[in-house]
Amino acid sequence: MGVNGTPVRKLQEVDDLAGLSRGERIDLLRSRMAGLGGAVELGQEQVWDATQVVEVPADLARILPGGGLARRIVTEVADCPALVVELIAHTTAAGGHVGVVGWPELSLAGVVESGRLDRVIAVPDPGVDPLGITAVLVEGLDLVVARWPAPVELSPVRARPLLGKLRGGVAALVLVGASVTAPSMRIDAAVTTFRGIGTGTGRIRGVDIDVRVTAKGQRPASGTVTVGQRAGLRAV
Amino acid sequence: MRVAALWFPDWPIQAARLEDEDLPATLAVAEQHRIRVCSAAARNGGVRRGMRVRQAQAVCPELTVIDADPDRDGRMFESIAAGLDDVASSIEVLRPGLIIVDAGAAGRFHGSEDAAVEKLIDAASRRGVDATVGVADEIATALLAARTGGGGVVPAGGSTGFLAAHPVGVLAAETSLHCEATVVESFAQLGVHTLGDLAALPATAVSTRFGAGGLRCHRIARAVADRRVAPELPTTDLSVAVTPEDPIDRVDAAAFAARQLAATLHDRLRAAGLSCLRLRVLAELADGTRLERIWRTREALDESATADRVRWQLDGWLTSGGAGAITSLILDPLETAAPESAGALWRSDGSTGDDARARRVISRVQSSLGTDAVLQPRLVGGRGVAERIDFVPYGEQRDAPATGSWPGRIPGPLPARLGGGPTHPAARVRLIDARAEDVTVTAEALLSSLPYALGWGRHRYRVAAWAGPWPVDGAWWGTDPQRVARLQVVGQSDDETHPRAWLLVWVGGVGRWRVEATYG
Numbered sequence: 022m023g024v025n026g027t028p029v030r031k032l033q034e035v036d037d038l039a040g041l042s043r044g045e046r047i048d049l050l051r052s053r054m055a056g057l058g059g060a061v062e063l064g065q066e067q068v069w070d071a072t073q074v075v076e077v078p079a080d081l082a083r084i085l086p087g088g089g090l091a092r093r094i095v096t097e098v099a100d101c102p103a104l105v106v107e108l109i110a111h112t113t114a115a116g117g118h119v120g121v122v123g124w125p126e127l128s129l130a131g132v133v134e135s136g137r138l139d140r141v142i143a144v145p146d147p148g149v150d151p152l153g154i155t156a157v158l159v160e161g162l163d164l165v166v167a168r169w170p171a172p173v174e175l176s177p178v179r180a181r182p183l184l185g186k187l188r189g190g191v192a193a194l195v196l197v198g199a200s201v202t203a204p205s206m207r208i209d210a211a212v213t214t215f216r217g218i219g220t221g222t223g224r225i226r227g228v229d230i231d232v233r234v235t236a237k238g239q240r241p242a243s244g245t246v247t248v249g250q251r252a253g254l255r256a257v
Numbered sequence: 258m259r260v261a262a263l264w265f266p267d268w269p270i271q272a273a274r275l276e277d278e279d280l281p282a283t284l285a286v287a288e289q290h291r292i293r294v295c296s297a298a299a300r301n302g303g304v305r306r307g308m309r310v311r312q313a314q315a316v317c318p319e320l321t322v323i324d325a326d327p328d329r330d331g332r333m334f335e336s337i338a339a340g341l342d343d344v345a346s347s348i349e350v351l352r353p354g355l356i357i358v359d360a361g362a363a364g365r366f367h368g369s370e371d372a373a374v375e376k377l378i379d380a381a382s383r384r385g386v387d388a389t390v391g392v393a394d395e396i397a398t399a400l401l402a403a404r405t406g407g408g409g410v411v412p413a414g415g416s417t418g419f420l421a422a423h424p425v426g427v428l429a430a431e432t433s434l435h436c437e438a439t440v441v442e443s444f445a446q447l448g449v450h451t452l453g454d455l456a457a458l459p460a461t462a463v464s465t466r467f468g469a470g471g472l473r474c475h476r477i478a479r480a481v482a483d484r485r486v487a488p489e490l491p492t493t494d495l496s497v498a499v500t501p502e503d504p505i506d507r508v509d510a511a512a513f514a515a516r517q518l519a520a521t522l523h524d525r526l527r528a529a530g531l532s533c534l535r536l537r538v539l540a541e542l543a544d545g546t547r548l549e550r551i552w553r554t555r556e557a558l559d560e561s562a563t564a565d566r567v568r569w570q571l572d573g574w575l576t577s578g579g580a581g582a583i584t585s586l587i588l589d590p591l592e593t594a595a596p597e598s599a600g601a602l603w604r605s606d607g608s609t610g611d612d613a614r615a616r617r618v619i620s621r622v623q624s625s626l627g628t629d630a631v632l633q634p635r636l637v638g639g640r641g642v643a644e645r646i647d648f649v650p651y652g653e654q655r656d657a658p659a660t661g662s663w664p665g666r667i668p669g670p671l672p673a674r675l676g677g678g679p680t681h682p683a684a685r686v687r688l689i690d691a692r693a694e695d696v697t698v699t700a701e702a703l704l705s706s707l708p709y710a711l712g713w714g715r716h717r718y719r720v721a722a723w724a725g726p727w728p729v730d731g732a733w734w735g736t737d738p739q740r741v742a743r744l745q746v747v748g749q750s751d752d753e754t755h756p757r758a759w760l761l762v763w764v765g766g767v768g769r770w771r772v773e774a775t776y777g
């Protein structure tokens with residue numbers, strides 16, 4: 022202890038290390054750094070943390086790393102409104118807030134059945150700076166869907182302010198029709214099957230969406246997301 | 258419970274006389290060419306309520322007729338009601354000319370019921386004002402007692418005996434009793450002449466034959482205990498208004514006025530210890546029209562939030578064109594509540610924090626794009642897909658949409674893309690059968706033939722499956738009836754591996770198919 026009560030590092034501790042082997046010395050110093058609050062992460066870095074995701078339908082959660090849409094990173098999603106509506110419905114049902122930027126043709130009627138419409142806001146016409154509007158929304162919402170009518174490649178210079186805000190917020194960002202260099206995750210989706218409809222009979226009761234997920238550091242995975250009635254066993 | 262009723266007979270006549278003392282004694286108040294109220298002198302001359310004015314003038318040529326003015330009745334009554342307030346603590350004005358007082362409470366205060374009633378009569382007496390008092394156990398009985406023979410006191414427990422001799426017609430004479438005239442009339446026609454006769458009938462018999470209206474009369478006749486005297490609660494008018502010397506026609510001037518007005522409003526609210534949850538912004542324009550909009554927030558509006566909302570609103574009105582210069586601006590806090598900051602201190606689940614954070618960013622987007630650019634979808638119901646969702650500016654309050662079951666609506670899963678999609682914005686859709694003839698919807702809401710192929714812009718699809726048509730015959734009562742029919746179609750192109758599906762809508766008036774929405 023110093024004169025005014027401030028702890029002063031004891032110099033002889035440095036000498037203690039001299040008697041140890043190299044491995045023991047490293048362990049000792051690491052444990053001290055942990056005590057100082059500057060912990061060194063041991064082992065492999067955990068990229069996909071299960072608590073840091075936005076909930077998605079169970080079919081999709083099975084093939085996504087972490088079991089959901091990761092927060093604070095960009096996910097590119099193919100122009101498949103059926104899948105996006107499912108994502109919105111699930112996020113709002115779990116209590117999240119969703120923003121949809123620049124997609125006036127997206128019909129939110131499907132959200133009503135399993136989600137909550139009062140947690141959705143839409144900015145159909147984001148004006149001249151859709152990236153800026155998206156950057157504001159990612160700071161406070163849980164899921165932001167931004168869509169460009171024509172495919173566009175966002176240069177790193179344009180995307181950087183948005184990505185900075187995204188890392189500071191809590192939202193998962195879904196880009197539809199725009200691509201950034203080296204996205205963390207990409208979901209390709211296409212509707213493949215319409216179930217329940219015949220030639221003049223029945224109605225569309227179920228829709229199958231084939232999904233292929235390409236995530237950084239993960240093996241590509243594919244699966245099927247079913248909306249409505251599932252494929253059942255049929256008597257032949 | 259004892260209730261005293263003070264009745265001022267023919268109050269519109271008395272009010273008119275109080276305002277203008279030169280009016281003659283033979284006086285009547287008319288509304289829509291019929292006599293509403295007449296003075297005693299006119300009644301002696303043969304005038305009755307409900308007569309045509311011409312008929313009344315014919316039977317009583319010296320009759321002076323004035324127009325009904327509910328404002329005058331209320332205005333003149335206000336001073337009398339205020340005088341009664343000094344004597345009794347809880348008085349309720351049923352209508353101008355009729356007051357009920359909690360006689361039990363007043364009696365305990367003044368020593369006895371008689372003393373209290375005497376003080377009430379003293380307080381109500383003015384030159385040229387007539388009043389009668391009735392005291393009874395129930396409100397309805399007290400009203401009838403006041404109207405019968407110059408008033409009277411019905412002893413406690415004697416209501417049924419007092420009412421028994423009254424004819425049923427008295428129920429319809431007083432509007433504050435809320436008895437339907439037609440029901441009372443049918444009682445008389447069926448031989449139930451007095452309230453005693455009515456009270457002798459079983460309640461179920463009355464209720465099954467005359468419904469709620471009959472039951473109400475029956476309860477009065479049996480002197481069933483009713484509600485208590487409900488005095489008006491004191492309210493303070495917190496609204497603030499500004500009328501600038503020069504009408505506001507510029508956005509920056511509007512912003513300045515908004516800021517100033519918001520500060521005044523919040524000074525008032527702070528003094529009253531309240532926070533505002535629902536705000537009405539009201540503007541009067543130079544051409545006399547009034548514009549108003551109601552804002553509702555889940556958390557209390559602070560000063561800058563109020564100023565922002567008013568500024569956006571004025572901005573919208575001024576820049577939308579058509580709306581002229583604003584001559585006067587009023588902020589009216591419709592709903593206020595005591596601030597509840599104590600709960601937030603101990604809340605740790607973070608759920609409200611998420612809400613607050615979301616609202617904050619949404620209002621930031623609103624301030625950069627304008628309030629009308631940030632929309633909140635809501636379900637309004639409908640049979641199609643596009644018509645089910647309506648968008649309102651975030652934070653604005655609209656009337657709740659009518660709820661209904663919408664039989665015959667398109668069931669889920671719903672198509673998620675409205676219109677034909679980005680590559681086919683306005684492409685025409687043709688549905689043909691195997692003989693290459695157009696498939697239409699007949700008047701019986703059936704397809705004219707089996708669809709075989711679908712042409713959509715340059716693309717050709719073979720129809721793999723279809724369902725429908727489901728007809729909707731909408732707005733047939735109006736001038737613009739819409740006969741549409743919806744059809745689900747799954748098509749397979751030779752160039753693509755996966756089928757596509759559309760929700761087509763047949764527009765009857767035009768006679769062609771349109772893509773309402775696309776699946777997938």
